[in-house]
Amino acid sequence: EAGVTQSPTHLIKTRGQQATLRCSPISGHTSVYWYQQALGLGLQFLLWYDEGEERNRGNFPPRFSGRQFPNYSSELNVNALELEDSALYLCASSYLDRGLGGYTFGSGTRLTVV
Amino acid sequence: DQQVKQNSPSLSVQEGRISILNCDYTNSMFDYFLWYKKYPAEGPTFLISISSIKDKNEDGRFTVFLNKSAKHLSLHIVPSQPGDSAVYFCAASHGSSNTGKLIFGQGTTLQVKP
Numbered sequence: 001e002a003g004v005t006q007s008p009t010h011l012i013k014t015r016g017q018q019a020t021l022r023c024s025p026i027s028g029h030t031s032v033y034w035y036q037q038a039l040g041l042g043l044q045f046l047l048w049y050d051e052g053e054e055r056n057r058g059n060f061p062p063r064f065s066g067r068q069f070p071n072y073s074s075e076l077n078v079n080a081l082e083l084e085d086s087a088l089y090l091c092a093s094s095y096l097d098r099g100l101g102g103y104t105f106g107s108g109t110r111l112t113v114v
Numbered sequence: 115d116q117q118v119k120q121n122s123p124s125l126s127v128q129e130g131r132i133s134i135l136n137c138d139y140t141n142s143m144f145d146y147f148l149w150y151k152k153y154p155a156e157g158p159t160f161l162i163s164i165s166s167i168k169d170k171n172e173d174g175r176f177t178v179f180l181n182k183s184a185k186h187l188s189l190h191i192v193p194s195q196p197g198d199s200a201v202y203f204c205a206a207s208h209g210s211s212n213t214g215k216l217i218f219g220q221g222t223t224l225q226v227k228p
Contacts, residue, residue: 042221
């Protein structure tokens with residue numbers, strides 16, 4: 001069974017540009033979650049999508065947005081990039097809510113803003 | 115407001131000895147706790163979990179203890195192996211609110227020396 005896949009692995013952008021990160025969940029998983037891990041910090045919840053709808057978002061500005069497609073894959077868009085957006089962005093998937101085993105994470109996209 | 119805290123950034127133990135990783139939380143509404151392990155360049159992987167109705171859960175070499183009165187949980191690894199060297203995150207959820215969100219600690223880097 002293929003795991004959660006994220007692309008690209010690394011992304012370098014200039015301040016003010018837009019970044020698009022992609023995530024393909026495990027087959028059968030309908031929920032996709034996005035987390036940000038900045039250097040030295042824990043994972044911060046960004047967004048939760050389920051069945052194509054945004055179900056919840058964390059304490060991040062509106063320039064962080066995303067969507068979930070009919071095949072349950074998801075995109076995270078970060079507009080007007082700032083230097084502090086440099087972080088590892090992790091996507092996770094699960095069936096329905098979290099389930100007893102929590103999420104299954106992808107390996108992440110390392111975003112560097114210069 | 116850091117609701118889940120891992121106060122020890124790092125821990126070093128000898129192979130074969132016990133590793134004890136600690137986690138404190140402030141929100142008494144948390145009803146489910148999880149531990150994740152993360153290797154470099156990989157996403158976090160689920161390790162073990164515990165419901166707030168229990169005070170102990172064991173899975174092979176891994177045992178999680180929950181002390182609700184102290185709002186403290188710990189992960190015991192016995193015996194520790196070099197392959198256990200990784201970053202360990204504790205996480206908590208308030209499942210009844212169905213937020214789809216896990217609150218993570220900052221992580222503890224465990225080094226197991228051969």
